[in-house]
Amino acid sequence: MLLIIITILGVSFILYTLLGGADFGAGIVETVAGRKGERIVSKAIAPVWEANHVWLILAIVILFTGFPLVYATISVALHIPLMIVLLGIVMRGTSFTFRHYDVTHDKTHAYYSIFFKASSFITPVFLGITLGAMILGNINLEYTGSFYEQYIAPWFNLFCLAMGLFSASLFGYIAAVFLIGEATYAIEQKRYVRISKIFLFLTIILGVVVFLAAEQENHQLFNEFFQSSLSIGSFAAVALLTPVTYYLFNHPNIVLLRIAIGLQVTLIMLGWFAIQFPILVYEKNGNHLTFYNTQAPYATLYQLLIALIVGLLFVLPAFYFLFKVFKKDNGQNVN
Template identity: 75%
Template sequence: MLQVIIIILGISFILYTLLGGADFGAGIVEAFAGRRGEKTVSKAMAPVWEANHVWLILAIVILFTAFPLVYATISVALHIPLMIVLLGIVLRGSSFTFRHYDVVHDVTHKYYTLFFRVSSFVTPIFLGITLGAMILGRISLELTGSFYQQYITPWFNVFCLVMGLFSASLFGYIAAVFLIGEAAYPDEQKRYVRLAKVFLSLTYILGASVFVAAEVENHHLFEAFYASSMSVSAFGTVVLFTPVIFYLFHHPSIFLLRAAVSVQVTLIMLGWFAIQFPILVYERNGQHLTFYNTQAPHETLFQLVIALLVGLVLVLPAFFFLFKVFKQGKDKPERL
């Protein structure tokens, strides 16, 4: 039963990275895509952007219900970066809504665009910072230190910052690939291809920098990575996928390109899961929070599994139908 919950939680994070990442990344890419990029991003995001957050909500509900100590620890120790993430999501969503649906087009639209783009950078950066703090091991449940030690030190460091930049770069890469198939003009498609290549290269550089930053902060992440054959295999396959991705950048199947990038990003997530498992939060005192020492009572897990299965039966077909209605015909082969 616990294994079912862990699998659904992992799938939720993967889907949010792919779908929510494309949304956040669209704002990042828009900043480099010129005036035409704003129209393409609005057209691509408007029908589906709110639905993508369902996977984040699902992950939060699972943590809150199945692993309450983990939820409590993260929400208290990391309340500052999480609050910035929340503010970024709200500001970004409201800015996009006003910009896209406002019937009056005046000078305020440039401010909506500014807020949309800035929050599109800030939110994924602080999502990555939060994840980095869960990995680094400076969180403590013992409220014996100062405010700075308890609530700033766990996330305000080089490793977490690099993790934040890595997340933003990865989201930009996902979005650039997605927007290739949304662009209406060949020159715009080529611009997104160039941006996708830049973000892919930057993601690799920042991915390597994550391991360097971990060593700087005295967290031996590379040792944990090397000790996991699944992580080595996953990241190795990610690298081997690179020539395939570059080939697909210049050949007609948008569907295959998106599918290949989805596999690539999923492998990155699986590699991270393999390094972490079964730990959810590394603590400063070495008594880490895992799936097994923080799980809720059996009765709670049983009821949660029923609710998740019923919910997925309802949500997945609706989600598929939403994309079919609003994105039908977008994945037809096109020559770039």
């Protein structure tokens, strides 16, 4: 039962990274593409951006109900970056809504665009920073230090910043690949192919920086990586898929490109999960929070599993229908 709940939690994070990441990344890509990209970005994310947050909400509910100590620890120790994430989500949603659905197009439109782009970058950066703080192991639940030591030092460091920039770059990469299929004209498609290549190389570089920054912060991420055969296999598969993806950039097929990027992101998440498992939060005192020592009572997990199964029976068909209706014309080859 616990394994099923963990699997659903992992799949939720993967889906949010792919779908929600594509939405946030669209704002980052729009910054690179300039005003010419605004029309395509708005057309691409307008029908689905609200629905994609379902997977983040699902993950939060699972943590809150199934692993309450983990939820409480993150909410307290990392409340500053999490608050910035929440503010970014709200600011991005409201600015996009006013920009896209406003009946009049006046000078306020430019301000909405600025807020949309800024929040699209800030939010994934602080999501990555939060994740980095969970990995690094500077969180102290004894609450004996100063405010800085308790609530700022765990995430205000080189490793967490590298994780934040890596997350933003990965989201931009996902969005750029997806936007190739949203472009109508060949010149637009070529622009997003070029941007996709830039974000691909940037993501690879920042991935290396993450490992180097971990060593700088005395976290033996390299050793943890090489101790997990699943992590090695996952990242090896990502490396093998990279030239395939690059080939598809030069000989684009939208369906294959999206499958390739989906596999790459899934394998990256799987590789990270293999390094972490079963730890959810590394603590400074060594008493790390795992799936096993923080799980809720059996009765709670049982009811949670029933709710998840029933909920997914409604959500998955609705999600499929949403994308079928609004994305049915996509998937064409680039000519």
